[in-house]
Amino acid sequence: MTRNPLVFIVLGAGLSAASAFLMLQMFGDGAVATGWALDATARVSFAFWFLTFIARPLNAVKRSEGSKKLVSLRRQFGIAFASAHIVHAYFIVQIAALVPADFPPARFVPGGFVYLLILLMFATSFDRTAKVMPGRSWQYLHRTGQWVIALAFLNSSLQGIFIPDHNRLTHMVLAALVIAAIGLRAYVWQGQRKRRQAA
Numbered sequence: 001m002t003r004n005p006l007v008f009i010v011l012g013a014g015l016s017a018a019s020a021f022l023m024l025q026m027f028g029d030g031a032v033a034t035g036w037a038l039d040a041t042a043r044v045s046f047a048f049w050f051l052t053f054i055a056r057p058l059n060a061v062k063r064s065e066g067s068k069k070l071v072s073l074r075r076q077f078g079i080a081f082a083s084a085h086i087v088h089a090y091f092i093v094q095i096a097a098l099v100p101a102d103f104p105p106a107r108f109v110p111g112g113f114v115y116l117l118i119l120l121m122f123a124t125s126f127d128r129t130a131k132v133m134p135g136r137s138w139q140y141l142h143r144t145g146q147w148v149i150a151l152a153f154l155n156s157s158l159q160g161i162f163i164p165d166h167n168r169l170t171h172m173v174l175a176a177l178v179i180a181a182i183g184l185r186a187y188v189w190q191g192q193r194k195r196r197q198a199a
C-alpha cells in the first residue's frame with residue numbers, strides 16, 4: 001500500500017467532501033443541510049482518527065499482520081484525518097455565515113484550540129517537517145494532540161446523546177467506540193507499567 005502523504009490528503013479531504021456533497025444533495029443547501037454536511041465530515045474524520053488512536057494498543061494486545069500494517073500507516077491516517085477535518089472547517093465557516101446568531105466568537109474558542117493542535121500535528125506529519133521539531137517536542141505535540149482530539153470526539157458524541165431529535169443511537173455507538181479505545185489504551189499502559197516494575 002502506498003505511503004505517499006498526498007494520496008492520504010486526497011483520500012481524507014475527498015471522502016469528507018463527498019460525504020458533505022451527498023448531504024447537500026439530500027437536504028438542500030440551507031443551514032439544516034449544512035448541519036448534516038458538518039456531521040458527515042466529522043464522521044469521516046472520526047473514522048481516520050479512530051484508526052490512528054487504536055493502532056498501537058490493538059497491536060500490543062493482539063498482534064497480527066493487520067494490526068502491524070495499521071501501526072505502520074498511523075501517520076498517513078493522521079494526515080487523512082486532518083485533511084477530512086479541514087473540510088469540516090469549511091462547512092463551519094458556511095454555517096456561521098448562514099446563522100451568525102448561533103455562532104458568537106466564544107463558540108469558536110475550544111474548537112479553535114483543537115484546530116490549532118490539528119494543524120500543528122498535520123504540518124509536522126511529513127518526513128521533512130517532523131525532522132525540524134527539536135528534541136522530544138514532536139512526541140509531546142502528537143501525544144497531547146491525540147488525547148485532546150479524543151476528548152473532543154468524546155464530548156461531541158456524549159453531547160449528541162442528550163440533544164433532542166438527534167440520532168441518539170449513533171451518538172451512543174460513537175461514544176462507546178471512544179470509551180472502548182481509551183479503555184484499551186489504559187489496559188495496555190497498565191500492563192506495560194506492571195512489566196516495567198517487575199523487571
Ligand code: HEM
Binds near residue numbers: 038115160
Ligand atoms: C471552531 C471549531 C468548531 C466548530 C464551530 C464546530 C461546529 C460544529 C457544528 C455546528 C456541527 C454540527 C452540529 C449539528 O449536528 O447540529 C459540528 C459537528 C461535529 N463536530 Fe464540529 N466544530 C468545531 C470543531 C470540531 C473539532 C475540533 C472536532 C473534533 C476533533 C469536531 C467534531 C465534530 C463532530 C464529531 C460532529 C458531529 C456531531 C454529531 O454527530 O452530532 N468539531 N461541529
